[in-house]
Amino acid sequence: MSLTLYGAPLSPFVRKVRLYLLEKGLEYQLEVVSPFSQPAWFREISPLGRIPALRDGDLTLADSSVICQYLEEKHTELTPLYGRTAEERARVRWLEKYADYEVAPLTTFGVFRNRTLKPSMGQACDEATVQAALVDRLPPHFDYLERTLGDAEYFVGGQPSLADFALVTQLINMEHGRERLDPQRWPNLAAHYxxxxxxxxxxxxxxxxxxxxxxxxGRA
Ligand SMILES: N[C@@H](CCC(=O)N[C@@H](CS)C(=O)NCC(=O)O)C(=O)O
Known part of the structure; x- marks a missing residue:
């Protein structure tokens, strides 16, 4: 049975699942659901009204991490993206959570939402919030991630994992808000991106x- 992913392409959490599916080679169809104008039936699949959600036959799931971890456990025959040992799996989950709950509020809900989404909906960009994210709040997170990555190519186990994709999907939203990592200040992280x-x-x-x-x- 084929997989249906519900959500909008500019959501970092939807992108995370799309990257996961593509990296795994799992076929899926994207059914576009906007977080701003959801059909009534969507709440049955995603009770909090958030994207992404997934349908796999009779099973429906919400939350990007829950979706990816479900697919990881279902498809043990495919290249692992959550690490190969208990220790690696724990590190991947930690970094995924870090990107989702510490980085996302700043890169996506701070920079991207203000610079890109709000103007397209006729709302003013709150540039003070953007600057607070860029100048004060993101640098300590980038410092931590720069140290954690060191000179490795990938965050965990010498191969790509959700730790890499969860962070990069947030940085893509930051770039969609016209901001990139400073390669002078965070060279390892910028190269990893x-x-x-x-x-x-x-x-x-x-x-x-x-x-x-x-x-x-064009609408802004
Ligand atoms: N922890 C959730 C976060 C999902 C999330 O916050 N999605 C946003 C779009 S980027 C959303 O649907 N927001 C609408 C809302 O909160 O009502 C996940 O990983 O899937």
Whole structure:
């Protein structure tokens, strides 16, 4: 039975699941559901009204981490993306949680929402919130992530994992808000961002996102 992913391409959490599915080679169809105008039936699948949600036959699930971890356990025959040992799995989950709950509120709900989404909906950008995120609040997180990555290519176990994709998906939203990591200040992290963005999975989703961004810019 094929998988249906519900959500909108510019959501970092939807992108995380799309990258996961592409990296795993799992076929899926994207059914676009906007977080701003959801059909009534969507709450049955996602009780909190958040995207993404997934349908796999009779099973429906909400939350990007729950979805990816379900697919990981279901498809043990495919390349692991949550680490290969208990220790690696714990580190991947920690970094995924860190990206989702510490980085996302700043990169996505601070920078991207204000710079890109709000103007497209006729609302003013709160530049003070953007600057507070960029100048005060994000740097300590980037310092921690820079130290944690060190000079490794990937965060955990020498191979790509959800730790990499969960962070990069947030940084893509920051870039959609016209801000990038400073490579002088966070050279390892900036190189890691380029490395992950060069992957086929990311290159597959970005052109569609650029088209949506161009439409949003036309409305601003
Ligand atoms: N922890 C959730 C977060 C999902 C989330 O916050 N999605 C946002 C869009 S990026 C949303 O649906 N917001 C609408 C709302 O909160 O009502 C996940 O990982 O899926």
């Amino acid at each position: 380029e490395r992950i963005c060069a992957r086929e999975s990311v290159q597959t989703v970005l052109p569609g996102e650029q088209k949506i961004l161009a439409k949003l810019a």
